[in-house]
Amino acid sequence: MSVDSYLTLPVAALKQAGGYWTAREISQQPQIWRQVTAEHQPRCAALQQFLQPLLATPLLRIILTGAGTSAYIGQALAAHLQQQLQPGQRVEAIATTDLVSNPGLYLDPALPTLLVSYGRSGNSPESVAAVELAEQLVPGCRHLLITCNSQGKLAQFSQQDPERCYLYALPDATHDQSFAMTSSFSSMYLATLLTFAPDNTYLQQLISGAEQLLQHRLAEIKQQAETPCRRMVFLGSGPLQAIAREAALKYLELTSGQILSHYESPLGFRHGPKSLVDAGTQVLVLQSSDAYTSRYDLDLLAELQRDQKALRLDRLSEQQLLGSSSLPDAWLGLLLILWCQALACFKSMQLGISPDNPCPGGQVNRVVQGVTLYPYVKA
Missing domain, CATH: 3.40.50.10490 (Glucose-6-phosphate isomerase like protein; domain 1)
Structure with a gap:
C-alpha cells in the first residue's frame, strides 16, 4: 500500500525539501517496533543459549558500546539493565570513541566480558576497532553485535568465531537511508530491552x-x-x-x-x-x-x-x-x-535545510570518515 504523506507532509513536498527519508523513517517506527518484536521471538532460543552461560558468570562485565547516537543507547539503558543482573555483575556504557582512544583504561583482561556493539551500518572505523581491541586485550571476550546492516563489517566479524559471537541483525528497513539515525536508534534500543529486560x-x-x-x-x-x-x-x-x-x-x-x-x-x-x-x-x-x-x-x-x-x-x-x-x-x-x-x-x-542531507559539503558524513586507526601496544 502506497503512502502519500509522512509527518502529515505530502511525499512530493518532502522529496522537494530533501526530507523524504527522514520523515519516513521517523514515521515508520511503531510499525518497525512491531516487526522487531515479531522477529525477536524466533531468535529467542539461540540468543538465550548464547547469553545464559554468560549471565550465570560471577563478576561478568557487560559493556554497551557504539559511537555518537549508538553510544547513547547504552547510556540510556545501562542502569536499567544493571537491575536485571546478579550481585557482583555490572553493566557499563562506554563509547567506542573512548575504547579506541584509551583501550588500556577501559578494557580489563581480568574480567569476563560481554561487549554489546551497536552500529547502524556496522562500518564505522571505531566500531570495528573496538571489537578488535577487545579481542586483543580481553581473553575470551564474548560479543553481541546489534546492527541494522547484515552485510556490514560488524556482521562479518560475527562469522569469525560463532561460539563467542552472536549477530543480532535487525530488519533491513531499520538501516536508515537518511543522514541522521532515527528508526535505527530506536530499533537497536528496543532490541536491547527485548534481550535483557523484556516486558x-x-x-x-x-x-x-x-x-x-x-x-x-x-x-x-x-x-x-x-x-x-x-x-x-x-x-x-x-x-x-x-x-x-x-x-x-x-x-x-x-x-x-x-x-x-x-x-x-x-x-x-x-x-x-x-x-x-x-x-x-x-x-x-x-x-x-x-x-x-x-x-x-x-x-x-x-x-x-x-x-x-x-x-x-x-x-x-x-x-x-x-x-x-x-x-x-x-x-x-x-x-x-x-x-x-x-x-x-x-x-x-x-530553515530550508535538507533533513536527509543537512551537510552537503561532506564535513560530517552519514558513516564517519577520516579516522586513522593506530595499532595498540601496551606500554
Missing part, C-alpha cells in the same frame, strides 16, 4: 503511544518547531538524560549547526549550564515518569519560569502522551525521542 505490557503501551503521537500530536510539535530560537536545550534525568543528549544531537545535526543545542539533567543544569538561557533559548524538559525524580524536573521548570529569561519553556511527560505514569523511563525514552526527532525534522525544513 510485553510496556511494549504495547509504547507502541500504542507512538501511534497516537503520530496521529494526533504532530501539529503541536510543528508549532514548537516554529519558535524562532537561537539555542535549544533538552533536559532529562536518569535514562532520560541520554535521551536528551540524543535529542540535542538530532536537533544540531538536522539544523546543520545553525541552532546550537545543549543537554543536561535538570539538577545539573543549575551548575553552570543555565548561564546559556537568554531571550533566544527554547527549553524542553523531558519529565520522568518516576514520581520522586519528576519533582526535580518540575522544580527546575518552575525556576526557569520565575526567571522569565527563556524564549519558550515546555515539558513533555508520559501523562501528557499516554494519560498515565506507568512506563519506566528506560521505556518512556523511546516515546520521547520520537517527539524530539519530529521536532528536529520540522525545524530543519523550516
